[in-house]
Amino acid sequence: MAELKSNSAPPAERKLYWADEAEEEATSKSAPPKLSWGEVAASSVDALSIRETEFNGFLDEPEALNIEAANISFIILARIKILEKCSCYTGDTPYTSASTFEDLKLTPALLKGLYTDLKFQHPSKIQAISLPMILTPPYKNLVAQAHNGSGKTTCFVLGMLSRVDPNLKAPQAICICPTRELAIQNLEVLRKMGKHTGITSECAVPMDSTNYMSFAKRPPVTAQIVVGTPGTIKKGISAKKLSVGSVKILVFDEADHMLAEDGFKDDSLRIMKDIQRISAHCQVLLFSATFNQIVKNFVSRVINDHNQLFVKKEELSLESVKQYKVDCPDELSKVMVIKDRILELGENLGQTIIFVRTRHSASTLHKSLVELGYEVTTIQGALKQEDRDKIVKEFKDGLTQVLISTDLLARGFDQQQVNLVINYELPVKHENHSEPDYEVYLHRIGRAGRFGRKGAVFNLLMGGRDEMLMEKIERHFNSQIAQVAAWNNAEDFRGALKAAGLL
DNA sequence: AAAAAAC
Structure with missing residues (x-):
């Protein structure tokens, strides 16, 4: 050195x-x-x-x-x-920092995947800066924050694909994600990108009920890259069906949530320790759009000798996504705003995700909109795995226009056609409902405006508590959230969508 | 009644 x-x-x-x-x-x-x-x-x-x-x-x-x-x-x-x-x-x-993918000395097979299959042209900012840090010996650990939709997935996917030895048929890279949906999505990206490399990959997520097989009965994992959720990965390791002796790169997507006290902290640390015990110099990558101070402090305790890239929180809101608040007198008016205003105008503006706080509100809102004759689908964690897969697939294929979701899809879900996000209920902290969950808010609104596209967010507020939450969010991110003057005035909404560049 | 994963 x-x-x-x-x-x-x-x-x-x-x-x-x-x-x-x-x-x-x-x-x-x-x-x-x-x-x-x-x-x-x-x-x-x-x-x-x-x-x-x-x-x-x-x-x-x-x-x-x-x-x-x-x-x-x-x-x-x-x-x-x-x-x-x-x-x-x-x-x-x-x-x-790399201004072209060639600068990164990627293999020809990888470049082919990037340019011809995925139609990538240049590295995004986070890619230009983080990839050299990931790919240059001594392969230091990295904690990286970047805006929603700025191309974080590509960073760690290229990192994994580049560092795997194609001739060694054993798990060498593991990526851990907070939801089954995100693991599947990331694996799809990885497979497209690595299509010409011959590198094998596998998804480790809970199986659907019909195909269920306990780990004990399964053959050992031979894939070179494993992408999955913490529980399944942990089980694979402890059942000795996922050997980690050759793992040289471990990625946590949505890392702040994976290491948060009320997130997946215990599972994540356990997996990290299991790997580091056997594979001492395993590179650890943490990626997320959000790292609050508590997680940041924790991260610097558990990840040693790491490079860090951070973004100031006031600069995290996406400029291309216009945020609005709408005062609604009651529950019914919130439903009417969605139906008569936003969906009416937004019908040809791409797809919409409506976020709710609980599974229960998800099904209540679903029923209300269906009764009013609106085609919507709903996803939440209590559904069967196969139903979740089907609903996500229909939405990704553009067969459905409007999707109601719990915070299951708040993080990472990447669908470029989503231009509208509606917060039917604002995200609040579990311990204290008068405190907004800033990170979840940012992740939710980041479902619109992927890769710099235009988008609009409508926050439906009901009563003083919501207004106070909204105010705190505005202050936290130092971002102006414009008021839609009247919840029942079509022109106000038309103006809002115009200002967002969607009409 | 928070949601997520997984038993």
């Missing part, structure tokens, strides 16, 4: 904030952190001469970083704003 010869003090802070520095809550009222940066005068990392400068503020001057032309690479030692086409240096490893 190259040694950095520097007369500067080692960096105290290794976090790379690629949107901005994440200032957390109101706790830190201290002065802005001093930033330091160094220039590398030679391309060889062994022969570095560093000029160090200190200043306050952020490195967002393109000139300051546009040194590629002078054949000088750049080292970043502090909190920065990373621009494309710059090299950065975290701790002891230099990385250069």
